[in-house]
Amino acid sequence: MDRNAAHRVKRGLFKATHLTLLFLAMAIICLPGLWIVLSSLRPTVEIMAKPPVWIPREISFDAYIAMFSGVGQGGIPVIEYFRNSLIISVTSTVIALAVGMAGGYAFARHRFRFKSSIFLGFMLTRTVPGIALSLPLFFVYAKLGIIDTHFGLILAYVALNVPFTIWLIDGFFRQVPKDLAEAAQIDGCTRWQAFWQVEFPLARPGIASAGIFAFLISWNEFALASQLTRSTSSKTLPVGLLDYTAEFTIDWRGMCALAVVMIIPALTLTFIVQKHLVSGLTSGAVKG
Amino acid sequence: MNEAGTVVETAETRGGNASTGTLKAWRLPAPVLLLLPAFVVLAAVVVVPLLLSLYSSFTPFRLTRPDSIWTFIGFRNYERLFTDWEFWVAFGRTVLLLTVALNLEMVLGLGLALLVEKATRGQRILRTIMMFPMMFSPVLVGFQFKFMFNDNVGLINNALQALGLTDRAIPWLIDGTLAFIAILTAEVWSSTAVFAIFILAGLMAMPREPVEAARVDGCTPWQTFRYVTWPYLMPFAFIAMTIRSLDIARAYDIVKIMTDGGPAKRTEILWTLIARTGYSDARMGLANAMAYVAILLSIVFTALFFRQLAKARAQVAAEW
Numbered sequence: 001m002d003r004n005a006a007h008r009v010k011r012g013l014f015k016a017t018h019l020t021l022l023f024l025a026m027a028i029i030c031l032p033g034l035w036i037v038l039s040s041l042r043p044t045v046e047i048m049a050k051p052p053v054w055i056p057r058e059i060s061f062d063a064y065i066a067m068f069s070g071v072g073q074g075g076i077p078v079i080e081y082f083r084n085s086l087i088i089s090v091t092s093t094v095i096a097l098a099v100g101m102a103g104g105y106a107f108a109r110h111r112f113r114f115k116s117s118i119f120l121g122f123m124l125t126r127t128v129p130g131i132a133l134s135l136p137l138f139f140v141y142a143k144l145g146i147i148d149t150h151f152g153l154i155l156a157y158v159a160l161n162v163p164f165t166i167w168l169i170d171g172f173f174r175q176v177p178k179d180l181a182e183a184a185q186i187d188g189c190t191r192w193q194a195f196w197q198v199e200f201p202l203a204r205p206g207i208a209s210a211g212i213f214a215f216l217i218s219w220n221e222f223a224l225a226s227q228l229t230r231s232t233s234s235k236t237l238p239v240g241l242l243d244y245t246a247e248f249t250i251d252w253r254g255m256c257a258l259a260v261v262m263i264i265p266a267l268t269l270t271f272i273v274q275k276h277l278v279s280g281l282t283s284g285a286v287k288g
Numbered sequence: 289m290n291e292a293g294t295v296v297e298t299a300e301t302r303g304g305n306a307s308t309g310t311l312k313a314w315r316l317p318a319p320v321l322l323l324l325p326a327f328v329v330l331a332a333v334v335v336v337p338l339l340l341s342l343y344s345s346f347t348p349f350r351l352t353r354p355d356s357i358w359t360f361i362g363f364r365n366y367e368r369l370f371t372d373w374e375f376w377v378a379f380g381r382t383v384l385l386l387t388v389a390l391n392l393e394m395v396l397g398l399g400l401a402l403l404v405e406k407a408t409r410g411q412r413i414l415r416t417i418m419m420f421p422m423m424f425s426p427v428l429v430g431f432q433f434k435f436m437f438n439d440n441v442g443l444i445n446n447a448l449q450a451l452g453l454t455d456r457a458i459p460w461l462i463d464g465t466l467a468f469i470a471i472l473t474a475e476v477w478s479s480t481a482v483f484a485i486f487i488l489a490g491l492m493a494m495p496r497e498p499v500e501a502a503r504v505d506g507c508t509p510w511q512t513f514r515y516v517t518w519p520y521l522m523p524f525a526f527i528a529m530t531i532r533s534l535d536i537a538r539a540y541d542i543v544k545i546m547t548d549g550g551p552a553k554r555t556e557i558l559w560t561l562i563a564r565t566g567y568s569d570a571r572m573g574l575a576n577a578m579a580y581v582a583i584l585l586s587i588v589f590t591a592l593f594f595r596q597l598a599k600a601r602a603q604v605a606a607e608w
Contacts, residue, residue: 018403018406018407021399021403022403022404022407022414025399025400025403026414026417028477029417029418029420029421029477029481030417030420031443032432032433032436032477033420033424033432035432035435035436035443036432036435039435047441048440048441051446051449051450052441052446052450098325099325099326099329100326102322102323102325102326103322103323103325103326105322106318106319106322106323110318110319110322112317112319112320118323120594122326122330123534123590123594124587124590125330125334125335126534126535127533127534127536127583127586127587127589127590128334128338128583128586129536129537129540129559129562129579129582129583129586130537130538130540131537131540131559131562131563131579131582132341132537132559132562132579132580132582132583133334133337133338135341135562135566135572135575135576135579136337136338136340136341136344136576137333137337139337139340139341139344139351139572140336140337140340155329155332155333156333158329158333159329159330159332159333159334162326162329162330163330163534164534166326216423219425220424220425220426220427220428221425222425222426222427222541222544223537223538223540223541223544223559227563227567238425238427238428238541241427241428241431250434252435252441255431255435256435259428259431259432262425262428263423263424263425263428266423266424266425267423269423270419270422270423271416
């Protein structure tokens, strides 16, 4: 009886610590984001207040209104930045997906010499730090005259994303049984038809998540964009964030508002992708 | 697959006209054709520019004097680097930051994954929250933590003062060591999720029987974890490590925003040093030499984890 009671107490204690730790971890994860949202909605006076104001006394959308009212009224050309970001991210994602699908299919379905070395070589191109790559790219782009253009950044992002999309898509194609495409071919499909009508639909969720992943990388990229863009004609949102910093001061509230605008598309997309992403990466890497 | 494919193709050629047969002889093999676009893009954007930068690392190239790219000075840039104390300090700091950050992320990620896996209710929502930091652009993470660690208006100092733990403002981003801790916090916050997700995926894919068998055989929970669960999770942890090491230089964004290597170069890391030498000082040749050291460092980190991954994978394949 006594041992039972002790056991029960121990169990209860264990459960309580587990819940506390879980709550703490989740709080640490959520707090910074929550703070950004709160700060974007409160007047600047409250951000600077001493002693601090924890819960905003009044909610104001001034920061958002100022931001979208354009240059001159304390805003930045956020609509242009948003447009640039969108064009560059979407285009580079589509191209990277097409290239990645071809490459991933080759790795998943064909045997050829130096296969694993080629795969490793592709991955190694991804390890080149963005800032190290930006030095020669800056020089080449300057010679070609494609600095500060959408095309230049799109090209760079395609190259950045191709190794990763190949890795992911390779994993997804490997999950599709070979027999299905073979059966389709025996039934009279060409290889091309078998791919589009049998294998592609089955791998589609995985390919979609590879696409979202590529989109997020382009959407969030900074090291290359900060050097290869100059003006509103190609600056992306991460670079635009710097517009809120002056020599010695930072407009915290405006920056928080822009941060919220930046995070919303990323947030939505990641919710959609989360399930497939992990399974794709693990199946590609663990099952060999 | 290949056999079936060739059977179909030969049947086609036999039945079809002879011209397709001659065309086929000219056609490139399928894998080459499929990999060609990837090769072309990567060659154009990564390999060729890198060769160019390799060449320019042997010249005193400055952006302001374009013709200096034709002067060949051999290894003088590298000699300069290897005797430059500032460079080695930045190099050491980078390695320290990466080692501490990756290990901390792995331990915290493991803890987080175990916590979430033990939860009986609301696992889906917990998993979603767990992935939250991954969506943040590193630049955003940088700003967010710069804001939080601000000595005047930051959340951390406000909280510490409100709780009465300190009565003065702690200069988080001004003192060298504290700034390092602040950067580390930002880095760990943003990337622990990667480890947690993969380790959680491993936990959920793990067969139950070995754990139960170990328990029946009288293992303590710690022993069960150490000798049964952990070896199984290893490959998953190493995938996360490999993925992290692939874009490890993302730390540049965070450091660039939070301190920009300052104050007085006390948080300078390799990548901020490269950017400063290349763009602010316009000494491209020297910066490219540094960049090559940084690339080698990334490759070493990646190769290390790829090897571990292969080893862990072989072990799992052998045991289960």
